[in-house]
Amino acid sequence: EIVMTQSPATLSVSPGERAxxxxxxxxxxxxxxxxxxxxxxxxxxxxxxxxxxxxxDFPARFSGSGSGxxxxxxxxxxxxxxxxxxxxxxxxxxPLTFGGGTKVEIK
Amino acid sequence: xxxxLESGGDLVQPGGSLRLSCAAxxxxxxxxxxxxVRQAPGKGLEWISSIAGSGGGARYVDSVKGRFTIxxxxxxxxxxxxxxxxxxxxxxxxxxxxxxxAGPTYFEHWGQGTLxxxxx
Numbered sequence: 406e407i408v409m410t411q412s413p414a415t416l417s418v419s420p421g422e423r424a425x426x427x428x429x430x431x432x433x434x435x436x437x438x439x440x441x442x443x444x445x446x447x448x449x450x451x452x453x454x455x456x457x458x459x460x461x462d463f464p465a466r467f468s469g470s471g472s473g474x475x476x477x478x479x480x481x482x483x484x485x486x487x488x489x490x491x492x493x494x495x496x497x498x499x500p501l502t503f504g505g506g507t508k509v510e511i512k
Numbered sequence: 513x514x515x516x517l518e519s520g521g522d523l524v525q526p527g528g529s530l531r532l533s534c535a536a537x538x539x540x541x542x543x544x545x546x547x548x549v550r551q552a553p554g555k556g557l558e559w560i561s562s563i564a565g566s567g568g569g570a571r572y573v574d575s576v577k578g579r580f581t582i583x584x585x586x587x588x589x590x591x592x593x594x595x596x597x598x599x600x601x602x603x604x605x606x607x608x609x610x611x612x613x614a615g616p617t618y619f620e621h622w623g624q625g626t627l628x629x630x631x632x
Contacts, residue, residue, distance in 0.1 A: 437616070439618035441557070441619075443557075448607065449557060449619075451618060451620050496616040496617050496618050500559060500573045501559035501562075503557040504556070506556045
């Protein structure tokens, strides 16, 4: 099983600032990495797939990078609607596994 | 528009059973694999099972093997999850999700979830 580790667990950021979230895989997943956003009481929403391809609902301030075992989700200028928990997920092999999440909170 | 609607969640005693359903619409159901993902209260996401569009190729996370069974009825556009021998740590919101491709995949479409609570 590929273990996905996200850091930090909580990220405190002021609106308008950049947020950088990290995700590490215990073995290479190539670029088979997705990011999801989840707000309290809501369903997860796909943000990024293929490590760097942005889903249609998300603006250009969201970007993903990395390959192999190290990945980053960057939100260039945080807006109020971006404060949420973000999860990474590898889909390189079974079982599919998610990271533990990073909560992005208002500083 | 893709729509996924789960049902069947309930309060169940330890050792009990439950069958969850996910009614799908807005796409050709039999063409796509489907999955179940769960989320315990205040915790992260956990993939638990997937099935191919044909109904074959079922896969499970180790923690549910032998207790959970995924199935589908393509004539009813419905996905199922039979959960047996329920334990307290099975308490979670259970989401169904549409697979993008055959094989391991990410999830673009999720249902709203159904809550399973295991407690005496």
